[in-house]
Amino acid sequence: MDDFKGFELPDVACGGEAADPQACACEAPRKRGRPRAFDPDAVLETVLEMFWMRGFANTSLDDIAAATGVSRPSLSATFGDKEALYLKAMERYRQAISGKLDQVLQCNGQNDNLRGIINRYFDVMIRSYTGDVDGESEAGECLGCAFMCTALNEAPRHESIMSVLQGTIEEFDARFERFFAKAQKMGHIGSNQNPKVMSQMITSLTSSLAVRARAGASRDDLKAIVEATTSFLFP
Amino acid sequence: MDDFKGFELPDVACGGEAADPQACACEAPRKRGRPRAFDPDAVLETVLEMFWMRGFANTSLDDIAAATGVSRPSLSATFGDKEALYLKAMERYRQAISGKLDQVLQCNGQNDNLRGIINRYFDVMIRSYTGDVDGESEAGECLGCAFMCTALNEAPRHESIMSVLQGTIEEFDARFERFFAKAQKMGHIGSNQNPKVMSQMITSLTSSLAVRARAGASRDDLKAIVEATTSFLFP
DNA sequence: ATATTTTTATGCGACATCGCAAATAAATAT
């Protein structure tokens, strides 16, 4: 449907194409039976898009089968039931973001500008919340955060979704507490400041951006909010 | 079918009882036809709870009919279709919170403590996010915000839900911008500070609390976060 | 009393959704 580019995880090692069995250069020994006719990773990306925009309950396995061209029995053989499929798609999403943040949130050189790093971080998040497609302008994707948009809805009904939601929050908290603790050691923030509080500020603003993006805020709206806040926090 | 309640009618505010037509003391002139056997407001409250905990898509009209004792045709005659019912329940929720905030967010007397007011505000929100039941301890309600938990999920599919989500965000923004502008005029925050930024801080933290509450954070967890942030913002 | 109005009760029909089972297809192992 929409050409959302996802977060471009490295194209995973193939396991064989149906069309050309020998085209793949990877050394993985071919498995025994009939090879898969689809790329599970590509399917997960489509599945993520669908869950993201329609929610878990509103996305049927029939919809997914139609959108991916993979039949329901194949889906269930490969990924398990609907909940397992959702969890796998979300795990991909989580890892993609996590990878990007690993790149962006590095505070090494002591002439690194803390505010610059944080602004780069928010740039990444805003981009993921408003759609990566730069050219499309604001046709109205209203992505928001895939976790918040879907997991908040389902958490009370699915223990596993609740737990991945908790885990994601904890991961963000831990990441920023580490980051600011290190930044403090390197003298980028005063010793009177509290890394935990700084971390809370950043994660709070992040969740706010995700909500606003889903409600239709433009990329510029969000950037203005970030600019105002970061200029207050890092004067 | 299982839990048929027999003939006990729900307590109705007024408008007519089946048993005793004249028992009601209210002056509203009785309408012409058969009186309603249920209180629409009480139904909306139950409906809100259900949507809140299960989401829009996961709550069927059959579920609602069973939980309220009101048959589907009566529901649809009174409230319209499922989407209209959802919107009416959410409107009730919005107004209830709005009313509470009107009480709490008053900055009148000039020896009012700004930080105290903000803390009272967060107390109200935390209470609504973690369940009002004080005695129950933390049995695990994980309410969060009814809007965020349900509307984020449905927004792309329902124009009306998207729009009520936008409206709620704008209402919060406007409320706090007004509040801090007034607070600044009264000298509670320095003229070098920006009311808009303060407002963004508060709404951001609010959304963060809502997410964390849904993910299982306890009331004390949330209070600690608020305490840390407000002591930083209002030293 | 009879008519009118409004709400409630019952139930049908069309469709969506999921899980599963059986048959077919395409690869490797021997």
Added chain:
DNA sequence: ATATTTATTTGCGATGTCGCATAAAAATAT
């Protein structure tokens, strides 16, 4: 070649969901 393994295709059955249509019930109006 034949057997084995793995994927795919096709389709059925049980259940859930919604909207609507019709009949019954309970009040007021005349």
